[in-house]
Each structure stands twice: as structure tokens, then as C-alpha cells.
Amino acid sequence: MTTPARSRQRGPYARSAERREAIAAAVLEIVVEKGHRGVTTAEVAERAGAREPTVLYHFPSKDHLLVAALRRSDEEQAEADDGGDSDAGLPERLRAFADSVTRRAGVLRLYAALAGEATTPGHPAQEYFAQRYAATVARHARMIERRQEAGLAPPGLDPVQVARQFLATWDGLQLQWLADPSFDLGEVLVAAFRRLTGEDRREARASLTETES
Amino acid sequence: MTTPARSRQRGPYARSAERREAIAAAVLEIVVEKGHRGVTTAEVAERAGAREPTVLYHFPSKDHLLVAALRRSDEEQAEADDGGDSDAGLPERLRAFADSVTRRAGVLRLYAALAGEATTPGHPAQEYFAQRYAATVARHARMIERRQEAGLAPPGLDPVQVARQFLATWDGLQLQWLADPSFDLGEVLVAAFRRLTGEDRREARASLTETES
Numbered sequence A, B: 001m002t003t004p005a006r007s008r009q010r011g012p013y014a015r016s017a018e019r020r021e022a023i024a025a026a027v028l029e030i031v032v033e034k035g036h037r038g039v040t041t042a043e044v045a046e047r048a049g050a051r052e053p054t055v056l057y058h059f060p061s062k063d064h065l066l067v068a069a070l071r072r073s074d075e076e077q078a079e080a081d082d083g084g085d086s087d088a089g090l091p092e093r094l095r096a097f098a099d100s101v102t103r104r105a106g107v108l109r110l111y112a113a114l115a116g117e118a119t120t121p122g123h124p125a126q127e128y129f130a131q132r133y134a135a136t137v138a139r140h141a142r143m144i145e146r147r148q149e150a151g152l153a154p155p156g157l158d159p160v161q162v163a164r165q166f167l168a169t170w171d172g173l174q175l176q177w178l179a180d181p182s183f184d185l186g187e188v189l190v191a192a193f194r195r196l197t198g199e200d201r202r203e204a205r206a207s208l209t210e211t212e213s
Helices: A012-034 A041-048 A052-058 A062-080 A090-102 A105-117 A126-149 A159-179 A185-197 A199-212 B012-034 B041-048 B052-058 B062-080 B090-102 B105-117 B126-149 B159-179 B185-196 B199-212
Strands: none
Touching (some): A012 A052, A062 A090, A105 B105, A126 A159, A159 A185, A159 B126, A159 B185, A185 A199, A185 B159, A185 B185, B012 B041, B012 B052, B062 B090, B062 B126, B090 B105, B126 B159
16 A cells, blocks of 8 residues: 555545644634634634534534644654654753643643543543653653664663553653642652663762773 | 630631531532542531532632532641651651552542642632642651751752652653553652652662671
8 A cells, every 4th residue: 555645645535634633723723722612613613714513523522622723732842853763862861841831731731631631531531641741751761672772771771661650650740740830850850761761870879980091 | 915715715816717627528528439520519518517608608619619528638648647746657658648548549639630730820729839849849858857867868959949840750750640540659759758858779789788798
């Protein structure tokens, strides 16, 4: 199977996908500007250049609209963090990432609110979060494996367990930061990453060796 | 000032406090049985032996009722974990605690849902979570300091930073576990605690010393 050329995709399916994209972008825009409690179908329709029934046809409830905004935000972040599988300067990249998300507190609040609600079986965001956790844990585990192979992380670590712990720290620190932004989210996050992956030891050993030599 | 004898407290204030306690206990009971989405003022009133207007007088909204259930659950856990400031067998106690909370998934879901919603300014649970995070970080920081004094944790750690990281791991792992309970929450939590506090190194060094001697 070959990927069809872009011009051949513009049938009804492509138009529908474009409309969904425009709606998701409109929701995300409102979340960033006003927070997720300010999202109304009427304003989404207006910003996306669609009619309200069209919005409701694609996304039957406000929760479905909000999940679409989160997916859109994930895609934007993945694009911004392109080359994110290269491991050079990882702590610096983590730090820059933390700094960038704290400038979008509306998206963090939406993520936190839906992550909590989605733990109730049957919630429209349940599948999104189950998939997101699984994909994020798998991605982090591969990253830790590569760092083990490169001698940057200790060989004895369980990559999946550490990946879970790191994702958890990230989600939990966001909650604390939103409740009280008096601490440096990026700094605490990077320090947790170093400790959980054992990389702070390697640095301690390296600086010890330097001192000794 | 002396603490008044219990019999002297039974004025209108004490009766009001008792009524609030009975209502909070009824809400928690429903959360454990049916989940927080199943909480109705009518059933709370019936279980607490009160009239609905009385319930609404003490707790003006469903969110206020749910916060009362979380506070009640915190108190029960604090009582069950009495002697929690002693540090003997801490990993085992953590593990037992994780096992006990996973038997009350309804309470975990309520905690996760309100923690997320409470990040939106003005939410009735905002103050509860801000206080809870601050108190938990302070308590964990003191525990880490004591472990440093006892030579169980490395002296170079920043107790407040590690306390934040540990609380975050705990909150985040609950979210992952509720989305997919296929991993052992207690095991991953205890391993994170050991890594974040550097206690796994101490054990590694100790076993190295044993091997060498």
C-alpha cells in the first residue's frame, strides 16, 4: 500500500477531517484564552467557520470537544519537540518543555481536569488517557533503554517502571504547580528525572573521579 | 486556656459539628459504594438522618459535599496510619497504604476528579487541595529530614524538593493505575520512594560492603 498523494485525499473524508481539525483548533484557542470552562459550542462554531449542528455532529458533547483540543495540543507539542527522540541535552530539553507548558496554564488545567474525570468508567476521555499513558510510558521506556545502551543510565533499571514513575512525577507536579506556582516546575522535574534514572549518581561518580585525578 | 471537657462542648456548635460529621460520613459511604457520580443530596440526607435543606445549609453544593467526604477519608487514613511519624519499616508501611487505597477505588476516583477540577480558580475544592499539598509536602519533608539525621538518606538531598517529587509520583501513579490497573501500584511507588530519597544507593553500598567483607 502506498500513501495517496495529498491532492487525491480531498474527497468527502478529507473535507470531514479538515473540518474536525478546524473545530479542534478553535476549541484549543478558546482554552488557551479563557480556560476550558469558557468553551461553548456557539463560539467554537463561530471560530471554526461552521454551524453549531456541524460541531455537534462531529463532537457530540463538550467533553468530546475538550478531548479534541488536548489531542491537538499534543500534536503541536510533538511538532515543536521534533527530534525529541535524540537524547543529546535531554535535561535541557525537559526544562525548556516545562517552561513552555507553564506558559499555557489553560491547557494544563484542562489536562488535569479531564485526567481526573476520565478515571470514572465510561467518561468520553477515558480512552484518550489510557492510550496516552500507554504511549508515553512506551516512549519514555525506549528513551531510557537508549540511555542505558549509551552508558548514560545504569543497566539494572527497569525502563518501564522508571518511565511510569517519571510520567507520574510530571502529572503530579503539574497539579501542585497549578495549586501553587511558587516553585520552579522545570527544576524539580529535571531533578526527579536525574534521580529516577540514576543519572545523578553517574554525575556524582564522574565529578568524584575528576577530583581524584 | 484549658481544653473544655467533652460534656461542656455539647452546645449548638457541637451539635452542628456532629451533624456535619454525619453528613460527611454519609457522602463517603456513597462514594465508596457507588462512586462520586452517584452522590445525591436526597440520599445523603436519608443516610445522615437529616433533612435535605439541612444538608444544603451545611454544604451549599455537591462539590462542597465531595470535599467533606475527602476530608473525612483523610482523617480515617490518618487514624489507620497512627504512629505514621515513626520511621521503622517505612517502605513496608507505604506498600500497605498503597494496597489499602487501591481497595477503595471510588475514593481515588473522587480525589483525582476533584484534584483536576480544583486547578481552576474559584473551584470549591481549590483551598482543600492547596492546603493538602502544602501539609503533605511539609510532613514528607520532615520525614526525609529525620531519615537524613538517622543516616538512612543522603545528607545532600533537599527534603522539600524530594517531598514534592514523592507526592507528585503518588498522585500521578494513581491516575495511571485507575486508567489501567495492570501494574502493582505499591511496588512502583516504593521503588520510586527509594530512588528519589537515594535509599536504594545506601542498600546497594551496604550489600557491596557485605560482599566485600
